[in-house]
Amino acid sequence: MAKTREKRPTSFYFLAAFFALFVLFLYGPMLTIFILSFQGENGGLTFPMNGFSAHWFGNLFEQQAVGDFGGSFLRSLKLGLIVMLVTVLVSFMAGLAFRKRFKGDSVIFYLAIASLIVPSILISLGIGLLFNIVSWQPQWFTSALGAHLTWTFPFGLLIMFAVFNRFDPSYEEAARDLGASSWQTIWHIVLPMVAPSLIGVAMFSFTLSYDEFARTLMTAGALNTLPLEIYGMTTNVTTPVLYALGTVTTGFSFVVIAIALGSVLILRHRKGQKA
Amino acid sequence: MSKRSSYFLISPMALIFAIFLVVPLLTIIVVSFWDYDEYRILPDFIFENYKYLLGSSVTWQIYLNTFKYAALTWGFTLLIGFTVAYFLAFHVRSLTWQIVLFMLCTIPFWTSNIIRMISWIPFLGRNGLLNSALMGLGIVDEPLEFLLFSDFAVVLADVHLYTLFMVVPIFNSMMRIDRSLIEAARDAGASGFETLRHVIVPLSKPGIAIGSIFVITVVMGDFITVRLMSGGQSASVGLQISNEIGLLQYPAAAASAVVLLVTVLLIVTALLRMVDIRKEL
Numbered sequence: 343m344a345k346t347r348e349k350r351p352t353s354f355y356f357l358a359a360f361f362a363l364f365v366l367f368l369y370g371p372m373l374t375i376f377i378l379s380f381q382g383e384n385g386g387l388t389f390p391m392n393g394f395s396a397h398w399f400g401n402l403f404e405q406q407a408v409g410d411f412g413g414s415f416l417r418s419l420k421l422g423l424i425v426m427l428v429t430v431l432v433s434f435m436a437g438l439a440f441r442k443r444f445k446g447d448s449v450i451f452y453l454a455i456a457s458l459i460v461p462s463i464l465i466s467l468g469i470g471l472l473f474n475i476v477s478w479q480p481q482w483f484t485s486a487l488g489a490h491l492t493w494t495f496p497f498g499l500l501i502m503f504a505v506f507n508r509f510d511p512s513y514e515e516a517a518r519d520l521g522a523s524s525w526q527t528i529w530h531i532v533l534p535m536v537a538p539s540l541i542g543v544a545m546f547s548f549t550l551s552y553d554e555f556a557r558t559l560m561t562a563g564a565l566n567t568l569p570l571e572i573y574g575m576t577t578n579v580t581t582p583v584l585y586a587l588g589t590v591t592t593g594f595s596f597v598v599i600a601i602a603l604g605s606v607l608i609l610r611h612r613k614g615q616k617a
Numbered sequence: 618m619s620k621r622s623s624y625f626l627i628s629p630m631a632l633i634f635a636i637f638l639v640v641p642l643l644t645i646i647v648v649s650f651w652d653y654d655e656y657r658i659l660p661d662f663i664f665e666n667y668k669y670l671l672g673s674s675v676t677w678q679i680y681l682n683t684f685k686y687a688a689l690t691w692g693f694t695l696l697i698g699f700t701v702a703y704f705l706a707f708h709v710r711s712l713t714w715q716i717v718l719f720m721l722c723t724i725p726f727w728t729s730n731i732i733r734m735i736s737w738i739p740f741l742g743r744n745g746l747l748n749s750a751l752m753g754l755g756i757v758d759e760p761l762e763f764l765l766f767s768d769f770a771v772v773l774a775d776v777h778l779y780t781l782f783m784v785v786p787i788f789n790s791m792m793r794i795d796r797s798l799i800e801a802a803r804d805a806g807a808s809g810f811e812t813l814r815h816v817i818v819p820l821s822k823p824g825i826a827i828g829s830i831f832v833i834t835v836v837m838g839d840f841i842t843v844r845l846m847s848g849g850q851s852a853s854v855g856l857q858i859s860n861e862i863g864l865l866q867y868p869a870a871a872a873s874a875v876v877l878l879v880t881v882l883l884i885v886t887a888l889l890r891m892v893d894i895r896k897e898l
Contacts, residue, residue, distance in 0.1 A: 370740070573731055
């Protein structure tokens with residue numbers, strides 16, 4: 343494409359303004375609660391700020407005040423990590439399988455699409471009923487884990503499709519010609535090449551699970567996950583501690599993204615050094 | 618790789634879908650014909666749950682309300698999503714800037730949906746920022762009550778939460794449009810608007826269809842946004858199911874769930890006629 347700098351059309355400025363408004367729309371409310379979470383001790387849920395303090399953050403960690411924030415956070419964290427590992431492994435395997443046609447491949451594909459579009463509350467209800475009928479106790483690491491996987495697998499699979507559709511098989515052929523076994527080919531050639539996308543799958547599945555509410559509703563059993571805890575708080579807590587919780591969890595999400603992006607950059611850097 | 622290894626590689630995914638998707642959905646269908654009392658669900662084969670559900674005018678009201686939310690959210694997310702994607706794909710010239718601006722849109726997606734919903738409260742509330750501003754400017758004398766705990770709030774929160782689901786697939790479709798087609802349209806004398814209408818919109822259709830499937834199915838099954846943002850004053854199908862679950866009326870909830878599932882599948886089938894998703898990946 344020629345690199346001549348044309349004059350920008352008038353429509354550019356309208357669209358740019360529209361985009362700016364959209365970004366404001368996305369961030370504005372979040373900024374508000376971020377500011378309000380530093381509300382003074384006697385402040386309420388809305389402006390004006392009644393002083394400035396970290397009181398509500400302290401309040402967050404007193405267990406009796408707002409329920410089991412620490413416990414539910416740890417459970418969500420553990421669940422998210424398990425979901426992440428399982429999703430990465432299983433999607434990678436499925437991605438490899440789908441490079442060849444096999445009997446029933448379209449059944450699995452449409453199951454994944456169905457899994458994506460069936461309303462989450464139905465998954466929750468179905469698994470809850472199933473466990474109820476066979477008299478199993480729902481637990482966050484059994485029924486909720488399964489429920490979350492039905493949500494993360496489709497995303498993992500679709501990302502793997504996108505990756506393998508653009509994958510050049512001649513590298514594998516070269517490896518095979520040099521005498522590599524299929525395990526060695528996958529381990530030394532395929533895996534390093536798709537690693538950044540696998541980190542994408544990991545990041546996606548962790549955050550999807552960490553934030554999943556509807557699919558956890560009937561499947562978590564006796565102990566809450568963090569979204570269930572937050573939901574409980576929205577219905578019975580009327581202090582800025584709610585906003586403090588929002589700020590803390592959002593901050594945590596940002597740390598997770600930073601770690602994921604950081605590892606992608608490190609992988610890229612290493613690859614660059616090797617080449 | 619042999620066929621056997623394909624089956625080995627796909628089996629974990631197939632197994633999880635079988636146990637946690639297929640069997641539970643079949644369970645819902647079976648239980649929707651069961652009977653129940655205050656304490657238990659009773660295996661049976663009755664049509665009472667469906668008769669009661671479909672014979673009640675409340676159900677039709679709730680469906681109408683849910684369709685209203687879905688249609689409004691769909692319309693707004695499509696308009697905003699298309700415009701944002703169009704700006705990013707055709708007006709932002711460097712790839713770096715495209716990525717930066719795109720990331721800017723995705724960041725809020727990484728925080729909890731419930732937190733994003735409640736973040737509207739200090740803005741829309743009776744003493745919220747918007748009302749204070751409007752009163753301060755003398756535009757209204759009394760706080761506007763319809764802003765929070767209303768249908769308006771529900772649709773606003775839905776648009777806030779789900780516009781990204783439109784931006785991503787439409788942007789993806791637009792990035793695949795061969796730029797020479799647009800030049801050709803311009804050379805043939807098409808105005809910007811004509812190019813948009815006759816070239817870009819038709820070629821973005823797959824993205825529009827995928828985004829629409831996402832937004833509509835999510836809103837059709839939603840109950841949290843409706844409960845939190847309408848302050849319990851409106852209902853949706855999802856909320857009805859969640860209330861029945863709360864009352865332990867599982868067979869009734871199951872019947873509602875089956876009807877919702879059929880509705881969603883019909884909508885998706887209609888939308889899929891527009892696009893072959895497997896080709897889009």
